[in-house]
Amino acid sequence: MPSSPTFAVDVTKDHLVFSAAHFITIGDDLCERLHGHNWRVAAHVEGDLDENCYVFDFIALRDTLQLLVNQLDHRMLLPTKHPTIRVERTDAEVVVTYEDRRWVFPKDECVLLPIQQTTAELLAQWLGEQLLKGLETGNLSSLTLKVEENFGQWASCTFSLSSDT
DSSP states (O other): OOOOOEEEEEETTTEEEEEEEEOOTTTTEEEEEHHHHHHEEEEEEEOOOTTSSSSOOOOHHHHHHHHHHHHHTTEEEESSSOOOOEEESSSSEEEEEETTEEEEEGGGGGEEEESSOHHHHHHHHHHHHHHHSOOOOOOEEEEEEEEEEEEEEEEEEEEEEEEOO
16 A cells, blocks of 8 residues: 655755855864855745645745845855854954954854854855744645755755644
């Protein structure tokens, strides 16, 4: 006897991209140069069918994700929870230091993220958390948010959801 079917919806579009700069640290002594990517995002949701026989409305998922992507586009992504990267905001600027290196950015061109590193993995987690805040998730069992840093290089974060989320 076959098991119960599982239903899912995937959304990614050519416009669900953001161009943004970042840098990360590797190990105790390596800090990448400032560089940028044309990041792309995708969302995958699983769950029960609702009264309209939808797992989730494609358009609502796409539009909510687009609002998040727009916040990151053409910005400098900075982690605020890194143990050795210091991020300080003034009225007009963001000053970032790591060991003997120092960068100064216009405040309105930065996004300060409450994450340890601006890796694709942690960006996927942050975007997924933000997406969940903007969705009605009553019939969903999981959300996977994927971030493509470079063509063919994806990171993802999956959230298990209870049916009463």
